[in-house]
Amino acid sequence: MVTSATFRHPGPLAISVAQVDEMSGGRVEFGLGAGWFEAEHRAYAIPFPTLGERFDRLTEQLEIITGLWGTPAGETFDYSGTHYSVSESPGLPKPAQTPHPPIILGGMGAKRTPALTARFATEFNIPFAPLDGLIQQYARVAAAVEDAGRAKDSLTYSAAFVLCAGRDDAEIARRAAAIGREVDELRSNSPAVGTPDEIVDKLGPFLQGGVQRVYLQVLDMSDLEHIEFIAETVVPQLR
Incomplete structure (x- = not known):
């Protein structure tokens, strides 16, 4: 859902996001995190600093990226941090959305x-x-x-939340097996598991707890009918 501050340098990242925002007509939503999955870093030769340093890098990246995007055309942006420094950057290109993507x-x-x-x-x-x-x-x-x-x-x-929905127990079990998970374990960890009515009922307390937007993690990306099923049976009940 988000990129990690350990994965990219802030300048090229700001440029990439701005370009995609322009190409997509202002549709980018920019997620950034400190990074947490050490095994992934080891698997791709990415340094994995301490938690404190990762948060320091995240903070500096946010300051630089928003600074580059927010610098008026014709002016330059400078920044001096512990991990990153910027000198006389034109802050180009700009994203399509103003002041910047969400x-x-x-x-x-x-x-x-x-x-x-x-x-x-x-x-x-x-x-x-x-x-x-x-x-x-x-x-x-x-x-x-x-x-x-x-x-x-x-x-x-x-x-x-992880998604695993079906019309009945057999369909739910089939979808759980396809992602290598047990139905009982999924039901205990995610409100987006079960029949449509069950999912709506379980999401209720989360909505009352303040959730305004729900992202569903679809682990079997070949099962497009799964997405259609949710759109047709669950989403209308939540509007």
């Missing part, structure tokens, strides 16, 4: 995550979290947003 941040960090969200984000996302943890983290972020002097409705709160 920025999505997320995670369960208790201090730096809410603070960065309040400074930079348009949307805050929590992936695969239980309801009590989600509500607690949303409260931290809401407090940080208020402390930053932002309007409460200036931030969208979202959540991500």
Whole structure:
């Protein structure tokens, strides 16, 4: 859902996102995180610093990327950080959206995550979290947003869940087997598992807990009927 601050340098990343935003007619939503999956870093020869350094890099990247996008045409941008420095950058190209594409941040960090969200984000996302943890983290972020002097409705709160839906138990079990998961385990970890009515009922407390947007992780990408099924049977009940 997001790229990691360990994967790319902030200047080329700002350029890439701006170009895709222009090519797509302003459809980019930009997600950036500190990085967490050490095995993936090892698998692709990417350094995996300490958690503190990863958050430091994330902070500097957000400052640089938004600075490059926000620099008026004809002016230059400079930045001096611990990990990245910018000198006399024209800050080009610019994204199609103004002042810049929506920025999505997320995670369960208790201090730096809410603070960065309040400074930079348009949307805050929590992936695969239980309801009590989600509500607690949303409260931290809401407090940080208020402390930053932002309007409460200036931030969208979202959540991500694994999807495994079906018309009956047999279809649910077939889809669970296709992704190498057990139905009972999936049901205990995600409200987006079960029949349409079951999913709507289980999503209810999450919506009441503050979730405004739901992302569904479709692990069997060859099963397009799965997506059509959700669009036809679940989405209309949530509108």
